[in-house]
Amino acid sequence: xxxxxxTGGDGDILSTAxxxxxxxxxxxxxxxxxxxxSTVVVVEGSPPLPGVDILENExxxxxxxxxxxxxERILSWYLSEGYPFASAGFFxxxxxxxxxxVVPGRHALLEExxxxxxxxxQERILxxxxxxxxxxxxxxxxxxEWKRRLERMDFIDWTGGTTLALGSMGNLVLIQELGETPMGxxxxxxxxxxxxxxDRTEGGGEVAIAxxxxxxxQLDLSVWSTDWGGVNASGRYREPWIFDSPVSVEIRASxxxxxxxxxxxxxxxxxxxxLESLETWAGAGIWKGFQPDSVDRIYRYGIAGVGILLGSxxxxxxxxxxxxVESRLGRMSGADSGxxxxxxxxEMRFDWFDGAFGLGAGLLAGGIFQGEWLDARLTRxxxxxxxxxxxxxxxxxGRYLVARPEISLGETVTRAYLFSDMAVLDTSEGIRYPxxxxxxxxxxxxxxxxxxxxxxxVLEGLGRARFYLRALASII
Numbered sequence: 001x002x003x004x005x006x007t008g009g010d011g012d013i014l015s016t017a018x019x020x021x022x023x024x025x026x027x028x029x030x031x032x033x034x035x036x037x038s039t040v041v042v043v044e045g046s047p048p049l050p051g052v053d054i055l056e057n058e059x060x061x062x063x064x065x066x067x068x069x070x071x072e073r074i075l076s077w078y079l080s081e082g083y084p085f086a087s088a089g090f091f092x093x094x095x096x097x098x099x100x101x102v103v104p105g106r107h108a109l110l111e112e113x114x115x116x117x118x119x120x121x122q123e124r125i126l127x128x129x130x131x132x133x134x135x136x137x138x139x140x141x142x143x144x145e146w147k148r149r150l151e152r153m154d155f156i157d158w159t160g161g162t163t164l165a166l167g168s169m170g171n172l173v174l175i176q177e178l179g180e181t182p183m184g185x186x187x188x189x190x191x192x193x194x195x196x197x198x199d200r201t202e203g204g205g206e207v208a209i210a211x212x213x214x215x216x217x218q219l220d221l222s223v224w225s226t227d228w229g230g231v232n233a234s235g236r237y238r239e240p241w242i243f244d245s246p247v248s249v250e251i252r253a254s255x256x257x258x259x260x261x262x263x264x265x266x267x268x269x270x271x272x273x274x275l276e277s278l279e280t281w282a283g284a285g286i287w288k289g290f291q292p293d294s295v296d297r298i299y300r301y302g303i304a305g306v307g308i309l310l311g312s313x314x315x316x317x318x319x320x321x322x323x324x325v326e327s328r329l330g331r332m333s334g335a336d337s338g339x340x341x342x343x344x345x346x347e348m349r350f351d352w353f354d355g356a357f358g359l360g361a362g363l364l365a366g367g368i369f370q371g372e373w374l375d376a377r378l379t380r381x382x383x384x385x386x387x388x389x390x391x392x393x394x395x396x397x398g399r400y401l402v403a404r405p406e407i408s409l410g411e412t413v414t415r416a417y418l419f420s421d422m423a424v425l426d427t428s429e430g431i432r433y434p435x436x437x438x439x440x441x442x443x444x445x446x447x448x449x450x451x452x453x454x455x456x457x458v459l460e461g462l463g464r465a466r467f468y469l470r471a472l473a474s475i476i
Contacts, residue, residue: 389436
């Protein structure tokens with residue numbers, strides 16, 4: 001007998017039915033029927049019973065092979081539902097009616113969970129979203145929900161097939177195929193353009209770790225060049241699922257040098273509640289602006305946000321919708337007086353694929369909605385992350401709306417794309433309507449992931465075209 005409780009053996013229809021066991025004592029059970037060619041199949045027995053889809057769309061002549069195949073499907077279904085000791089008996093009630101009487105047997109418990117291949121991530125991290133533990137009755141629905149939650153983790157690439165086997169204690173061992181992404185990556189971005197005023201190059205680098213030492217902890221560090229030759233820096237660390245609860249803590253810090261004599265520093269702490277496809281967070285932060293011959297400005301504020309991730313992984317990448325909204329409200333104090341400063345920012349992304357064809361769209365919106373437009377708190381727009389075709393930080397907007405639609409072609413994550421980024425920016429110089437367009441290619445090969453393209457400001461012509469490149473090298 002294998003893990004599904006199956007036995008072997010063939011013969012004519014009646015002898016096979018009797019040899020398997022004609023279960024004549026199951027009166028008062030549930031029944032349903034479907035048509036196998038010209039033969040009606042009736043399933044009787046104690047619930048749960050397999051769905052009608054196990055039987056339908058069968059247009060074959062009744063034979064020993066039909067009985068064997070039908071029995072295999074029925075017993076496989078019972079195994080998948082957690083009944084490894086189910087049995088089925090077959091007999092002809094009439095020349096055109098085949099009766100299948102089933103006994104589900106004992107509902108087995110979950111004995112153990114194994115992964116293939118052995119994961120780099122700690123198993124307790126992978127199992128935190130499984131709402132079963134060893135000793136609980138096995139539930140196929142919980143397993144499917146668990147697999148969907150796994151795919152939302154930054155460090156999981158795909159979830160494969162699920163196999164069930166009998167363990168040493170007579171219960172079920174769940175064996176799950178799993179593909180992990182690299183632990184993190186090194187990234188570098190660069191933009192280059194030639195203008196009448198001379199060539200201009202900007203760029204930066206980042207180290208992002210999504211699964212620190214297999215614990216699910218996240219760490220990001222980045223540096224970016226400034227117009228005058230200085231360097232801006234930022235960092236983020238997340239401690240996930242504190243005390244195995246769905247609560248995480250994130251610490252953020254940054255330093256900006258907008259001019260050679262000005263330094264802006266900021267620190268934030270937020271508490272995050274993870275509710276499967278929904279994250280909500282709240283926290284507090286402080287910003288200080290240091291300027292020569294001036295009283296420092298200090299902004300103390302509260303933070304609130306929500307993030308939604310809907311979709312699934314497909315060969316072309318993530319398909320679905322992601323939305324993140326974060327707001328800040330607090331009091332700014334400076335040389336003259338204090339005032340309330342409120343701002344909010346939203347980032348949304350949608351991707352859909354049909355074979356080689358793909359449609360994608362991004363939306364960035366937000367700004368300052370109450371208080372003085374302090375230059376250091378304005379949103380920087382420009383570059384491949386916000387408005388392609390323009391230099392990094394080309395605009396400083398108090399309020400902004402940027403749409404980033406694109407069309408892509410490719411059967412995998414390696415895709416060629418066309419884009420047209422359009423913005424409405426409320427700046428100190430008035431309302432601006434920049435539009436960038438261009439083409440590029442992004443893809444993955446081995447540990448290297450690239451996104452390269454050319455974009456230009458539509459209203460300024462091809463002579464202001466820019467080349468940009470983003471390269472990610474995975475940390476194995």
